Amino acid sequence: xxxxxSTPTLRPAQGxxxxxxxxxxxxxxxxxxxxxxxFTIPADKLVEVATIIRDELGYDLLSSVTGVDYLPENKMExxxxxxxxxxxxxxxxxxxxxxxxxxxxxMTPIWKGAEFQEREAWDLLGIKFTxxxxxxxxxxxxxxxxxxxRKDWKEAFYEEDAKPFKSRWPDGKHVLAEARxxxxxxxxxxxxxxxxxxxFADPEEALYRSLKKYTFEDADGIQADHIIVNLGPQHPSTHxxxxxxxxxxxxxxxxxxxxxxxxxxxxxxxxxxxxFLQIIPxxxxxxxxxxxxxxxxxxxxxxxxxxxxxxxxAEYIRVIMDEITRIQxxxxxxxxxxxxxxxxxxxALYAFEERELILDIFEAAAGSRMMCNYxxxxxxxxxxxxxxxxxxxxxxxxxxxxxxxxxxxxxxxxDVLVSRLKGVGYLSAEDAINTSMTxxxxxxxxxxxxxxxxxxYSIYDRFDFKVACRPDGDLYARYMVRVDEVRESIxxxxxxxxxxxxxxxxxxxxxxxxxxxxxxxxxxxESPKGELGYYVISNGKPNPWRYHIxxxxxxxxxxxxMMCKGEKIADFVAILGAIDIxxxxxxx
Amino acid sequence: xENKESLNLPGYEIPDELKNVVSVTALDRLYNWGRRSSVWxxxxxxxxxxxxxxxxxxxxxxxxxxxxxxxxxxxxQADLMIVAGTVTKKxxxxxxxxxxxxxxxxxxxxxxxxxxxxxxFKEGYNVVAGIDKFLPVDIYVPxxxxxxxxxxxxxxxLQKKIDQESIRKVRWYRKGPDSVEIPxxxxxxxxxxxxxxxxxxxxxxxxxxxxAPATQS
Ligand code: SF4
Numbered sequence: 001x002x003x004x005x006s007t008p009t010l011r012p013a014q015g016x017x018x019x020x021x022x023x024x025x026x027x028x029x030x031x032x033x034x035x036x037x038x039f040t041i042p043a044d045k046l047v048e049v050a051t052i053i054r055d056e057l058g059y060d061l062l063s064s065v066t067g068v069d070y071l072p073e074n075k076m077e078x079x080x081x082x083x084x085x086x087x088x089x090x091x092x093x094x095x096x097x098x099x100x101x102x103x104x105x106x107m108t109p110i111w112k113g114a115e116f117q118e119r120e121a122w123d124l125l126g127i128k129f130t131x132x133x134x135x136x137x138x139x140x141x142x143x144x145x146x147x148x149x150r151k152d153w154k155e156a157f158y159e160e161d162a163k164p165f166k167s168r169w170p171d172g173k174h175v176l177a178e179a180r181x182x183x184x185x186x187x188x189x190x191x192x193x194x195x196x197x198x199x200f201a202d203p204e205e206a207l208y209r210s211l212k213k214y215t216f217e218d219a220d221g222i223q224a225d226h227i228i229v230n231l232g233p234q235h236p237s238t239h240x241x242x243x244x245x246x247x248x249x250x251x252x253x254x255x256x257x258x259x260x261x262x263x264x265x266x267x268x269x270x271x272x273x274x275x276f277l278q279i280i281p282x283x284x285x286x287x288x289x290x291x292x293x294x295x296x297x298x299x300x301x302x303x304x305x306x307x308x309x310x311x312x313x314a315e316y317i318r319v320i321m322d323e324i325t326r327i328q329x330x331x332x333x334x335x336x337x338x339x340x341x342x343x344x345x346x347x348a349l350y351a352f353e354e355r356e357l358i359l360d361i362f363e364a365a366a367g368s369r370m371m372c373n374y375x376x377x378x379x380x381x382x383x384x385x386x387x388x389x390x391x392x393x394x395x396x397x398x399x400x401x402x403x404x405x406x407x408x409x410x411x412x413x414x415d416v417l418v419s420r421l422k423g424v425g426y427l428s429a430e431d432a433i434n435t436s437m438t439x440x441x442x443x444x445x446x447x448x449x450x451x452x453x454x455x456x457y458s459i460y461d462r463f464d465f466k467v468a469c470r471p472d473g474d475l476y477a478r479y480m481v482r483v484d485e486v487r488e489s490i491x492x493x494x495x496x497x498x499x500x501x502x503x504x505x506x507x508x509x510x511x512x513x514x515x516x517x518x519x520x521x522x523x524x525x526e527s528p529k530g531e532l533g534y535y536v537i538s539n540g541k542p543n544p545w546r547y548h549i550x551x552x553x554x555x556x557x558x559x560x561x562m563m564c565k566g567e568k569i570a571d572f573v574a575i576l577g578a579i580d581i582x583x584x585x586x587x588x
Numbered sequence: 589x590e591n592k593e594s595l596n597l598p599g600y601e602i603p604d605e606l607k608n609v610v611s612v613t614a615l616d617r618l619y620n621w622g623r624r625s626s627v628w629x630x631x632x633x634x635x636x637x638x639x640x641x642x643x644x645x646x647x648x649x650x651x652x653x654x655x656x657x658x659x660x661x662x663x664x665q666a667d668l669m670i671v672a673g674t675v676t677k678k679x680x681x682x683x684x685x686x687x688x689x690x691x692x693x694x695x696x697x698x699x700x701x702x703x704x705x706x707x708x709f710k711e712g713y714n715v716v717a718g719i720d721k722f723l724p725v726d727i728y729v730p731x732x733x734x735x736x737x738x739x740x741x742x743x744x745x746l747q748k749k750i751d752q753e754s755i756r757k758v759r760w761y762r763k764g765p766d767s768v769e770i771p772x773x774x775x776x777x778x779x780x781x782x783x784x785x786x787x788x789x790x791x792x793x794x795x796x797x798x799x800a801p802a803t804q805s
Contacts, residue, residue, distance in 0.1 A: 140714065141678055145777035148713050155713040156778075177710065178717070182791050186706070186717050187778050192796035195785045198776055233682050236631055236661040240638070241679055262679040263635055266712030273711070282708065288636035352646035359643075370636060370733055584635055 019057065020091070024049060031094060035305070035519020035538075038079075038092025046095050047105050050080075054110055058084050059091045060433050061449070062111035064522065064533050064550040067121040069099070071151040076102040076127055079535065081522055081550075082111075085433055085447055087454035090522065097127070106132035113436020113558055120554075124149035124268065134210050139261035139587060142206050145190060149268055156181050156188040162543040163274055211247050212255035226254060229569065233262045237340050237573040240583030244560075244572070251568045256561045260554070263587040271547035276302055276377070276514050276538075279547065283534075284371040286549060287585040289329050292321040292362070293527040294585075295375035300457055301523025301534040302377050305516050311507040314379035315459045316500040321365070321374065322458075322525070323489040323496070324392070327400065328358045329528035330482045330489075333580050334407065337479065340577035341420050347411065354403055357395060364388035377514055379506035389497075396493045404486055412483065421476035425563040425575040428473055435559040438552050439530025440485065441579060444478040446471035451526040458525075462499075463492045478578040513542055529553055529580050549588055553581040616754050623667075623693065624750040627743070630666035630686065631659035634673025637700035637733040641672045644736035654743055663689040668746070669723070670739075674702035674709050675716040677779040684772050687723055692760035695749075697742055698725045701732040708732065716779070722770060 020039055021028050028039050028049060041049050053059050059082035068077045076099050081090045095104050106129035107114035118129045119138040126147035129135055136142060146153050157177040159165050168174050178184050214226035232243030241262035247255040267286065271279050283298045284291035296318055303310065310318075332355060335348030359369040365384045366372035374380055384392075411417055427437070432445035442449055448469040452460040468484035470477035518540040524533035530552025537546040556579050564572050633641060644651055651657045660666045663686045675683060687696070698719050701707030706717035719725060726749060729742035755761065759768070771782040780788065 141775045143776060155711060157711045157717075159711075182795055183788060185721070186710075186713070186715065187788070188713070189778055189788060189792050189795075191792055193777065193792040194789050195774075195776065195780050196789065198780075233679060234632060234686055240633055240635070241682075261714075262676060262682075263674065264676055264678065264714045265635075265674050265709045266714055270709065270712055285636055285708070288639055349647055352643060352648070356643070356646075356648050369735065370639065 020049070020053070020093075023052065028093075031092075035517060037520070038090075038094060040094050040096060043095050043097050043104055046107075047110070049093070050107060050110050053082060053091060053093070057091065058086070061085050061438075062107065062113050062436050063090070063438070063524070063531060064535060064548075065107065065114050065117035065121065066535055066546075066548045066550070067102075067125040067127045067149075068537060068546045069125055069149065069151045071099070074099045076125065078104050078121065078127060079520075080107070081533070081535075083455070085442075085449045085454075087449075089455060092522070102127040103130060104128070105130055106135075108132055111436060112434050113555060115558055116554060117550075123147070126150065136206050136210065137261075139264040141261070145188070148266070149272075155266075155269065156183070156186045161273065162541065163278060207245055207257060207259060211245060211257055214247055214249050214254045216249070224249070231572070232259075238576070239336065239581055242576075242581065242583060242586065244576075246564075246569065246572065248569060251570075253564045253567055253569060253572055256564050256572070258557050258560055260557075260587050263583040265584075265588065267549060267588040268547055272544060274544075275512075275542045276516055276544060277512060279544070280375065281371065281373040283549075284373055285584055286551065286588065287527065287529060287532070287553065287582045288370060289332060289582060290325045290528050291370060291372045292318075292325045292374060293525060293532065295372065296322055296458070297523050297525045297527065297532045298534045298536075299375045299377055299523070300525065301521045301536045302514070302516060304521035304523060305519055305536060305538055306377060306514065307517070308378050309507050310458070311379040311504050312501055313383070313503040314505045314507070316496050317365075317380050317384055317505065318375065318458055319460065319463070319496050320384075320392070320493060320500070321362075321372075321380075323493045324358055324361065324396075326489045326528040327486050327493075328355050329580075330486050331355060331407075333482055333528075334411065334479075337574070337577045338411070338417075340573045341417065343416075347407075350403075350407060350410075354400070357391075357399075361388050361392050361395075364391075376506065376510060378508040379504070381505075381510075383505050392493075393497055396490060396497060400490055401487075404483070404490070408483060412480075417479075418476065420571075420574060421479055421578075422474060424475045424567060424571050425478075425578065426473050427559055427563050429471075431559060431562060432473070435562070436555050437530070437559060438556065439526065439528070440468075440478060440481045441530065441556050441559075443467065443469045444481045445473040451524060451531060455524075457523075460492075463495050465489075465492050475574055475578045516540070516544075524550070527552060529582065529585070530556055532585075549585075551585040551588060553579075553583075553586040554588075557581065557586070619755050620751050620753055624747040625655040626658075627654070627656050627668045627695070627746065627750075628658045628660050628666050629656060629668045629670050630663055630690070631661045632669065632672070632686065634671065634675065634679065635702065637672035637702070640733040640736055641670055641699065641739060644739045649736040649740060651740075651743075654740075654747070656743060663687070664691065666690055667693065668695045668697060670697045670699050671703040671719045671723070671725075672699040674707065675719050676714045677716055677773075678714060678775070680716055680722065680779065681772050681775065683719070684722055684770050688769050688772070693758065695726045695746060696723045697727045697729065697746060699729045699739060699742070700734055701730065704728045704730065722773070722781070724768065 031038050061083045064081040075096050078095045080093050121127045123137040216224040227248045229246045232238040233241040243259040245257050283294040286294045331351040335351035338347035363369050366374040427445050429445045432442050448467045450467040465488045468481045516538040520537045522535050533550030535548040536544050539545045563575050698704045703719050709715045710717050727742045727746050731738050774780040
């Protein structure tokens with residue numbers, strides 16, 4: 001394979017996809033819109049067909065579920081991307097429902113991993129999923145007015161449908177957004193709204209109702225009751241503003257619900273207003289430890305749509321940046337996990353020491369330590385300076401291998417670490433697949449699924465590396481998978497740094513306004529945290545019609561309750577730490 | 589440190605036999621010196637900027653040089669709230685509560701574009717366009733994210749601000765309620781600032797009488 005930039009029309013012909021239409025003649029029909037692929041399934045046959053897709057065609061991993069609002073056609077569409085954990089391309093299937101009453105059967109009985117994504121589609125688009133166990137808002141709060149991703153829903157600071165806004169370009173007159181809003185702020189109330197007479201249900205109530213309560217009567221007739229504990233959103237161990245409501249029996253977790261949205265920054269809505277190029281810096285701010293890999297997933301999707309190749313040198317630079325990002329992310333992971341276990345800050349200091357050296361390279365190449373904004377459609381924005389490349393060589397060949405050994409010497413055999421991690425937070429391989437776990441979490445449950453191998457993108461098929469995988473499914477396995485991955489990343493980096501050719505870093509002329517043909521594309525990469533996917537729909541205009549992020553931090557939390565049940569509350573902190581979430585990506 | 593020397597210069601003559609034996613200083617100087625050298629920030633990160641805040645605390649930039657490395661997870665022990673990241677409407681009630689729980693003297697530092705003004709996410713429907721709409725910000729640090737050096741600069745500015753204060757004038761020793769408590773915002777159809785209820789009511793009534801397309805769905 002030379003390039004990931006294949007035309008989107010190539011996909012439906014591959015894999016078992018063709019069987020599907022043959023199996024259900026007259027029911028399942030290929031999506032024939034130009035630039036689109038996959039199959040359309042009528043809403044009433046969805047569960048039946050999806051069961052076949054999972055059980056007989058073998059697409060066991062439901063990667064992405066998202067809704068699209070087709071306002072002009074007065075339709076809502078739900079798009080599913082399913083993959084095989086043995087590798088290969090996606091099976092894309094879609095359901096269209098009328099826009100005024102969008103009701104779709106929930107996929108949760110077939111793939112539990114759909115749970116949060118369906119809640120998100122309900123929250124942001126107002127699509128109802130029948131049979132969903134707990135259909136509440138997930139990113140916004142209960143009681144919020146409207147479904148913001150609907151195309152006719154306008155935010156309070158709305159100016160125009162698409163950037164660049166005419167008020168600022170070309171002649172630059174600008175009115176403060178506050179001055180245009182009737183409430184002089186980022187507020188949007190229904191007309192005639194009276195806050196004093198407002199009656200609204202307590203937004204928390206639905207949450208507490210969804211928890212499984214616990215009461216118990218012992219032999220003497222003494223009633224034992226449950227305790228509700230709220231962790232977060234301000235809590236030192238939640239890695240940001242994540243929150244969990246937990247029901248405890250003594251110290252043991254009985255039931256748990258993650259609560260998110262405290263950092264919901266509306267990436268999707270802002271993305272739909274932005275031009276394709278303007279989105280790249282926003283992707284930086286998703287998983288803010290890994291801006292390079294975030295860029296990569298997005299440019300892959302758009303390159304697929306545009307059907308362009310990537311410059312050879314740029315491919316190498318991308319791989320190098322992705323892998324060094326992975327090392328940096330995993331180092332921080334070790335530090336933060338140890339923080340969560342109570343080894344406050346010392347391991348993290350070791351991690352930050354290496355991270356600073358890596359950030360220096362990012363700064364030299366991209367101009368910024370964290371928000372790199374480095375990848376472009378067709379390449380990378382500029383070449384890596386020679387000195388930075390030399391620093392990188394020193395780091396990869398001389399320094400990092402020793403540092404990993406040092407860290408392992410301090411941690412891997414450490415009694416406290418082993419006893420806190422071994423056998424805790426178990427997740428079986430079946431459950432991991434069914435809950436759409438990806439990345440190190442899935443591999444720690446014994447499923448060797450790594451997109452770099454399973455569905456190679458960029459030039460990963462040229463490198464010799466092993467997919468890190470551990471069968472135990474506990475916290476220790478999750479820790480070890482990351483250790484192995486750092487070593488494998490170093491291997492890839494050493495090969496890439498030896499092979500990197502000279503040449504241009506862009507295959508096309510850089511443009512501010514790229515022309516993206518109409519169609520859909522799903523670009524996904526193996527980010528340090530799991531599968532990071534971007535689902536982009538273009539209608540030929542300068543802005544995407546739909547821009548959706550499939551975030552692994554978000555979906556990997558589906559199994560949180562499963563893993564925590566029966567464990568101690570202190571272990572909850574470690575289990576959460578081992579998922580490796582980043583709030584920017586979780587809440588988007 | 590420059591300030592340590594000036595601490596012993598009260599501005600009047602010290603008898604020779606007492607030099608280097610006792611310390612004579614102005615009360616304000618001693619008071620401010622003590623406080624500026626032990627500003628404990630709240631361990632509180634909202635988004636990307638928080639990572640740079642942690643980097644500032646780690647070995648390369650080493651906040652400990654300023655006596656500020658003791659990040660406190662509880663607001664009860666914190667003197668400084670570094671608002672490091674995007675303030676969302678959903679999070680705001682929690683932030684205001686945290687602020688209300690911090691004892692005086694307390695300061696707010698808005699770190700980054702988001703905390704100062706909404707930054708790149710200003711147009712977002714869940715984003716508060718700047719924490720200064722609710723909390724009294726002392727220092728703004730620009731950047732997206734500000735580098736650790738920029739944050740350090742902001743903290744030095746805060747120290748300078750503390751140096752200007754006088755024990756006779758500071759608000760926490762005046763009579764009256766102990767702190768500047770801020771009413772906790774309510775999450776309704778949108779974020780409701782309790783201080784603005786009459787205003788919101790009037791504006792919404794106005795909207796009802798005139799068809800306004802911009803805020804209708
Ligand atoms: S200012 Fe920039 S870096 Fe800081 S929180 Fe906002 S988006 Fe993130």
